[in-house]
Every structure is written in C-alpha cells, then in structure tokens.
Amino acid sequence: MAAEGLHGRTALVTGSTGGIGLAIAEALAAGGCAVVLHGLAPPAEGEMVAAALAARHAVTARYVMAELAAPTAIAELAAAAGEVDIVVNNAATRHFGPVEETSQEAWDTDIAVNLSAAFHLIRLTLPGMRRRGWGRIVNMSSIYGRIGATGRIGYVTTKTALIGLTRGVALETAGSGITCNALCPGTTLTPNIAGRIQAAMADSGADEATEAARFLAGKQPTGRFVEASAIGAMVAFLCGPAGRDITGTALPIDGGWSAA
Numbered sequence: 708m709a710a711e712g713l714h715g716r717t718a719l720v721t722g723s724t725g726g727i728g729l730a731i732a733e734a735l736a737a738g739g740c741a742v743v744l745h746g747l748a749p750p751a752e753g754e755m756v757a758a759a760l761a762a763r764h765a766v767t768a769r770y771v772m773a774e775l776a777a778p779t780a781i782a783e784l785a786a787a788a789g790e791v792d793i794v795v796n797n798a799a800t801r802h803f804g805p806v807e808e809t810s811q812e813a814w815d816t817d818i819a820v821n822l823s824a825a826f827h828l829i830r831l832t833l834p835g836m837r838r839r840g841w842g843r844i845v846n847m848s849s850i851y852g853r854i855g856a857t858g859r860i861g862y863v864t865t866k867t868a869l870i871g872l873t874r875g876v877a878l879e880t881a882g883s884g885i886t887c888n889a890l891c892p893g894t895t896l897t898p899n900i901a902g903r904i905q906a907a908m909a910d911s912g913a914d915e916a917t918e919a920a921r922f923l924a925g926k927q928p929t930g931r932f933v934e935a936s937a938i939g940a941m942v943a944f945l946c947g948p949a950g951r952d953i954t955g956t957a958l959p960i961d962g963g964w965s966a967a
Contacts, residue, residue: 712948714739717767719788719832721745721775721824722798724756726897727847727935731795734939735946736764743788744770745798775824776816785831792839793946794832796825796869797847801862809860817861822868829876833885842885843946846873848957850893853965866891870957877955886954888945893961894923896932927962 718735722728724746732742744757753770761768773784775798800820802813825846836842851859852866869889876887894900900922907918923930938960944950959965 712738713943713946716792716946717741717743717788717790718793718795718946719743719745719784719791719828720795720797721784721828723795724748724753724770727892727895727938728795728797729756729760730935730939731797731942732760732768732939733764734936734943735793735795736760736766736768738943738947739764739766740793740946741767742769743791744768745773745784746770747772747774776819778823778827781824781827782831785828788832790835790839791832792836792841793843793845794828795845795847795942796828798824799847799862799865801859803858805858806860814861817865821862821865822872825869826872829872829887833876833880836885837880837883840884842880842883843950844873844876844885844887845942845945846870846887846889848873848889848891850891850959850961850964852889852891852957853959853961873957874955881954886945886950888950888953888955889957890938890941891957891959891961891965892938893927893933893959893964895935895938900932927964928967929962931962933960933962 718740720728720732723732723744732744736742746753750772753772757768757770771784771787773780775781800816829844846869848869849866851863852870856863873887873889904918904922
C-alpha cells in the first residue's frame, strides 16, 4: 500500500539501485515522494534505474554514486542530494569469518559504511529538517542488531550500534516534527542467497522449496523469506502521517525469528 502524505517530500535512500534499497525507494515513490538513489554502480547504470523509477511513479528520481567508506564522499553525497526530508540509511557491507581472522581493513570498512555513514548523513541533513519542522530518518538495522551470531562480528556490531544511534537521535529530535526509527529485517531472498540455494539444489538434487526450507531452518519460524516490498511498505508507513508518533523504535520484520 502506498503511503499518503509524501507528495512534495524528497527522500535519500542509500544502497538503493537494487534489493531492499530499491524496494524502499519504490514504496516512497509510489506515495509521491521524489527520490535520490545512491550506490556504487557507474553513473549511466544508476541513472537508468532512476529514470525507470521516475517513469513508473511519475516522480522525480536521480542517482548519486558515492563510496560511503570515505567521509568526504559522504559529505559530497549529502550536498548533491540537497534538501531532503527523508533519509533511509540502508547501504551496508559485511565480512565473514571469526573474530581473530577479521582484518583491520574489514573491521574499519564495516564501521565506516554501516555505522559512521549513517551518523554523518543524519548529522548533515538534520539541520534542514529542523528548519522545516519535519523529517523522517530510518536506519536499516537487522535481525543481527537484536540477536548475536558467529562469523560476522563487524556486521553484528554495527547493526546493533545503529539501534543505539536511532534511540539517541529520536530523543534529541522528539517534539520537533522529526522521527528516527530502525528496522530489523530477517532474511530476504537476495541474489546472493538465491545463488546459494541454486548451488545447493545442484549438489543435492532437491527442489527449490526444500533447499529454501533448509536455508531458513533455525531462522524465521514462518518458514518463508521476508519480502523486500514489505520492508519498503513499512518504511513508507513510518514516513507517512500514521508514523508521526512512532520514534526511537527498533521494529522487527523477521517472521518471528527474534521471538523464537
């Protein structure tokens, strides 16, 4: 369902040329919001995604390429985006392996992209939101912001820290017309996961439903992947009029995983 009340608003969604980020941009655009897409894709490729989004929803959409591991690039992204009413910090990176095998470079990159970039974009866009008396900030945490896991220390740490950032910003902006919330999705069917399921099917000879169930075992009690479009719809809800009094929360969209 498209959110109402977003006409005339502009949103910046990081990591949004595909996957969850694009689904979020779609939901906001469907509500009439202009969108600034961001990613690492070459400009021509990103601009094609933006043009298609704009055509589907009759809104303004454009693309900015930026490497969020570099503070100067974050500042340039904020400047290029201009006066935005909605910021969705969705871009993320992750490195796999035990703590003692995680390199300094991998750790520093996870901190920079997953956490520091969100802080800096909030810091840079918040003054404009305060001037206009309206703003929505959504930080994309994860199920791993609510529970621990092995083999991904940087991801677990940064997704947990995003919830703390959310709470702090929410309290500092309470009563100003600005809200700040975090979403904690479970497992979605990303291209990477789809590829892993296809590989497992080739090895086992089992069908897709069987391998998907094996992949989700011990995770979402619903036994199905979380739809990216549902995550987008939740972001649009939080940014619409009905989300006015929801702030400082970390909302799970995990098929009951965190309740198990």
